[in-house]
Amino acid sequence: MRLLLLLFPAMLLGCPASHRYPQLIRREASPAPVTIFRDVRVFTATDTSSLEHQDVRVENGRIVGLAPTGTDLTGARVIEGAGKTLVPGYVDFHVHLTGSPAPPWAVAWPDEDHNGRALLASGITSAMDVGGELEKLKALWKRQAEPSWLGPRFWYSGQIISLKDGYPTSMVKILYPWPASALADQRFSGPVTNPLEAVAAVDWRMHNGAHHLKLAIASVPLNAQTMPPDIVSAAVKRAHEKGAKAVAHVDTAVHALRAARAGIDALMHGIHLGELTVADAQELKAAGVVVSPTLVVFDRAEALVQFRFAPTEMEKRLYPESFLTPFSPDVARTKTLDPQLMEWLGKLQADRPKRLAAAKTLYDAGVPILVGSDGAGSIGCLAGGAFLDELRLLSEAGIPNADVLRGATVLPARFIAGANADFGTIEPTKRADLVLLDGDPLTDITATSRIVTVMQGGVVIEKVE
Ligand SMILES: [Zn+2]
Known part of the structure; x- marks a missing residue:
């Protein structure tokens, strides 16, 4: 029965391509x-x-x-x-070890072992997982002590705490047909409807070994409802009571400030829609948050729908051709995405200059900028390759290379493990x-x-x- 449940969405989507992922690396023998x-x-x-x-x-x-x-x-x-x-060793502040960056028209079952190897082969020796199936991550985390795990040391949050029917459910629904959407949603989000449920959601994750909590406060598509301040505050407060940090997926300055005012510790994806004023940046600095712009996420999605997605040389080594071909302009041209999603992507494209400027404005205000790639989580964010691209994009945004590198090493290490981090x-x-x-x-x-x-x-x- 279980097998049938798994196969059913696969059949609806067409048979998922079977990929033979390369081994890439091994530990030296002695x-x-x-x-x-x-x-x-x-x-x-x-x-x-x-x-x-x-x-x-x-x-x-x-x-x-x-x-x-x-x-x-x-x-x-x-x-x-x-x-x-x-x-x-690089520290990727935003990965999804149990995810897959495949395009929606070529769904692939996640391969956490290949994700781990691709990250480590790219120099990522530590990583923060910010969304995935709690049980799976818990089991994977235990495997770190075994030689079979070839990947970064990692810390995890479990499912993203989200508003019922808000992001990411709202996006997954229009990205994939049912029941694949329901399956994906269950793996990556944990919907709540009120502050009490948010507290319970935090408790369940902490009980299962979560190291930090992740919330979603964003509108995809553009009319999706966002998590209200009382739920955000309840979740963040509970996380802190339990001694854990809380991070939030945000999109606009309004949502970033909502999270910051609730005491959030880190903002994922920077301000990628609309303006960020200097005053906003100063308020975020005063609130003590760190920000991970993940510029690569938006560039990759835009490249795909503009039929110019081109994997880097590194990515061609990390992923098999069968995995990369569906990204190619020739294939992408034959596919259509939901109009609501295209509207969101259009706005993203228009706001690219503002997005890069926001990263620089935050940097100038003294907000620590941490490097996260959404590796294996977001469409086109190939594990490892996306991280290396993000370094380049942050430099393009005007952040000095030394600070880009600190954001890829010491800053996330201290966020994860405190001032005395041993990495x-x-x-x-x-x-x-x-x-x-x-x-x-x-x-x-x-x-x-x-x-x-x-x-x-x-x-x-x-x-x-
Ligand atoms: Zn992500």
């Missing part, structure tokens, strides 16, 4: 007890500068120290770093989560994609051809 990255430029992420010609020593999974090059190499495995830059920086005693890049990302943001070596907890993650 990690060296001591590794030295020799003569390397180091961006420690503790400030906005980098150190030239350093030897970085890693022992038993931890960073032991940095010193001007010329240190004793006896007994160490040496990784040559000349002309390269060592940065902390996110290159300092003695921290976990040896490291990415070696070809070039200097402070002068050329594209260097962030030229990944030479990924190390997670002192173990080199080898590429599998």
Whole structure:
């Protein structure tokens, strides 16, 4: 019966393509007890500068120290770093490990193992999951202790707490035919109708090991109802009582301020519709929120419907051709989306300059900008590739590369694990989560994609051809 329930939506949508995902990576068979990255430029992420010609020593999974090059190499495995830059392992502030970025006309069952591998192959050694099936994530979280999990260390929220019939239900309904829509909705959202239900929703997630809570306060399509302030406040208050942070999916400045006034800790997707004034940005700064603009989400959706979606070279390695073909202009041209969704996408396209400006206005107001990709969650946001694209887009928005990199490392690490986070920086005693890049990302943001070596907890993650 269960199988039938799963197959039924698949039949309605046409048979989902079966994808053979590439292995991409493996852990090195016997990690060296001591590794030295020799003569390397180091961006420690503790400030906005980098150190030239350093030897970085890693022992038993931890960073032991940095010193001007010329240190004793006896007994160490040496990784040559000349002309390269060592940065902390990336932290993706917004992923959906149990999701799939497939287009609506080529639905694919999520493959959390491939999502994990694609993220780690892209240098993402830690990630925050902000929406997915609680039970599945709970089980996956336990698997992190096992060798079978090849992916970022992660923290999860479970289903997004949403207003009944509001976003994301309102979008899923028009994106997929029933019952696929009902199935997707159940996996990603947890609808509530009043503050008491919101409190219960928080409690259920926390009881099942959630590390943070996610709310949705957005209108997709444009006339969808949004979560009212009393429900937002009740959920955030309960999360804080339980010692957890709360993040919200927002779209406009009005919704961002509603969340901030309720005490939200982070805003996902920035202000991507309409204007953000300097006064609004200052209020968000005063409220102490951090913002993750996820500019890539909107660029990818727009590219798809404008028939110019083009996966990056990296993404062509991360995903099989069978998965990427349905994104191609030739296929996309033959498909139609719901008019309400197209109206929303049209508004998104028109507001692109405002969206980039909003990210810069927030940055200028002193609001921490954290890098999140919606990897494997939003259509076209291919796990790993979307994150690397987001770094480029934040740089395009005018945020200095050093701060883009801090937003991809130390800032999300501290959000997740507090001021004493043991990852996110290159300092003695921290976990040896490291990415070696070809070039200097402070002068050329594209260097962030030229990944030479990924190390997670002192173990080199080898590429599998
Ligand atoms: Zn998302």
